[in-house]
Amino acid sequence: ELIGGGTPKTSVEEFWNGDIPWFSVVDAPSESDVYVLTTEKKITIEGLNNSSAKLLRKGTTIISARGTVGKCAMVAVPMAMNQSCYGVIGKNNISDEYIYFQLKNAVQTLQQMGHGSVFNTITRDTFKNIKVPFCNEELTNSYSLLVKNYFSKILNNNYQNIALTNLRDTLLPKLISGELSLEDL
Template identity: 40%
Template sequence: MKERYRLLGDFIQPVDERNKELKVDYLLGVSISKQFIPSIANIVGTDLSNYKIVRTGQFAYGPVTSRNGEKISIALLRDKDCIISSSYTVFEVVNKNELDSEYLMLWFSRPEFDRYARYMSHGSVREIFDWDELCKVELPVPSIDKQRSIVRAYQNITERIELKRRINDNLIDITDTIFFKVFLENNPAATISFTDIVQLMGGGTPKTDEDSFWNGKILFFTPKDISHSPFCIGTEKHLTNEGLNNCSSRLYPPYTTFVTCRGTVGNLALAGVPMAMNQSCYALKGKNDFPALFVFSFTRYVIATMKKKASGAVFSALVTRDFEMEKVFEPNLKDAILFEKRVKPLFTQILANTNEIQQLLDLQNALLTLLSSR
């Protein structure tokens, strides 16, 4: 056993409290993002007496790992007591003066734990990471003061991230308000096509089995790269120069608007740095010198209008004809340029905040990685 590492089983115990008196009706599940989430189960007419109760400060995890890819569903309940399916395992820390529950949750949040749990899973039909295997997990257990210091550092970073995200939300709301004041307050008539104002440009994907095309320095935007921020500054995949030269996408400049047209349809992102794009999106550029930030806000308004007209229906895809058929008001170019000047400082701040958020996320990941070396 590694020096200063202890068996998790020395610190935790299972809990099997059933909802026999039906006093709890707050039904949750656990996601692979390691959070409690509302359950999708329909409980109308369901006997809830056999569901397990999870108390605040307790953990729950789904022992079946084969359906979750590389991640295990495990979470610490910080909210009010809830009930959960009997298929989950509920447990708690026995002595919180020896092992802090939040510290333990940080340990579970590491990608290394997911890989370990997946590797140690067993079973022919369904692969299981059972209670005995969980108890065999080895983890560093420094002093309780040190554990709480690590947790505070992580939480401080988390709070800073949330603050910056809220600021960005407020800033984008302000740009929406300015857009409304400049262009929509007088209820302009929809007389022209969206594509009379905005040019749609496509993307493409080079051969995925050609190693020389991938893992370079050129960011490659796909719908998976949509984030909380209006800006995309990092992508899951990267191209080499050779890969870019062998796909249908050009290298789009910063402040290009991307709209997803397959998968999760109708999401928008602004390129924070130059990047290429796959065929599941359109890149948008203003015609007749309409500026880039106007194009983003204009498209944001048009997509919202399209979704509203769809009466809650989910788009299965967006194609060029959808944009050609979408009637919009005719914006004045001078107003668009003035709008651009007014909102540019706001978007500059949003981009700066997005870069800081990414740095903070990297710091969080580094802190989780350091847990393994303590």
Template identity: 30%
Template sequence: MAKTLYDYWFVQFDFPNANGKPYKSNGGKMVWNEVVKREIPISWEVRKISQIAKTGSGGTPKSTEKDYYENGDIPWVNSGELNNSFIISTNNFITEVGMKNSSAKLFPRNTILMAMYGATAGKTSIISFEATTNQAICAVMPLEKEMFHYTKFVLDDMYRYLINLSTGSARDNLSQDKIRELNIIVPNNFVLNQHSKMTIKYFDKIRNNLQQNQQLSSLRDWLLPMLMNGQVKVE
């Protein structure tokens, strides 16, 4: 439902106009933008990712140093985990010492992560907890909270473009600099605010469902062996 809303408002440009009618379908004024090579609503702009968000990348503590990993309690996300749109937990952790002695950085909850190379290059995920990442991930943190959900969908829509940035396999060619230079259409504040208010409930629902599924899976894994060996019975 969230993706359908995004497509309707920001791909077809049929967001509600001042009278609550679909903008473009009801004659909303469009202007040609030379940067993105298409028409966009008259009051909208085109900006680079670097103008609307902070970015960063992570690092991998030296694997031969046990102190960097043993009893670690700082979540550490690798690019293989970005196949999921939301990351609600990770099995990988590093220590404070490991983070200080590597390029790993702690990114805040609700950061957008994009894989820069490997099998998941171009994929994006949202972390629902503070976490560090490996160096194959670019963290994108919109400067305005109203841009958060919109930016996630924009980057998802760019997936095919991102893996074809250069000749051959572009999966090995993404970088933080290239991501920062991406041009995106930026709606006016009113439309952004309305979209954010409507979309957040869908994102919260997805996140809550994933967390409940994880809890139920843990309960199943705990209960099933006891059922099999007769420790508990179903009356």
């Protein structure tokens, strides 16, 4: 299933700076990363309800569709996204991990099929021309059982990296200023 995004009116303050992460291509992780955990901007429930943005569930794969086509990320927490992206979730019990890898594998083809005079764009019609291999539900479920633990470990490592970065950012200024010494730790 393909899900479109949206942008709440930027002129309405009540729509912004809420608790709902709002994904745009600037929030896309590096090529070697899988998850998007946080976003530069956040919207309110009012912003969500008064725009075409939709709340994506954890596990949804996001792909950028305009400009930098093909940036992929798996949603780590429920979030919305702008209209320059699509959310992709599997139908008929197809796992999130299977969808993520199939979409990553299709990026080059999607980029080649893109069009636009100012910047490259893919549309819903572009996705109709992509053939996603599907063996059967049993095989895709077996695949998912194999990779699900790796995805969990990747996500846990991401959260651990954030915690360690925050700890470093707290301790380093105190160590440099002399407020703390290594013996205090």
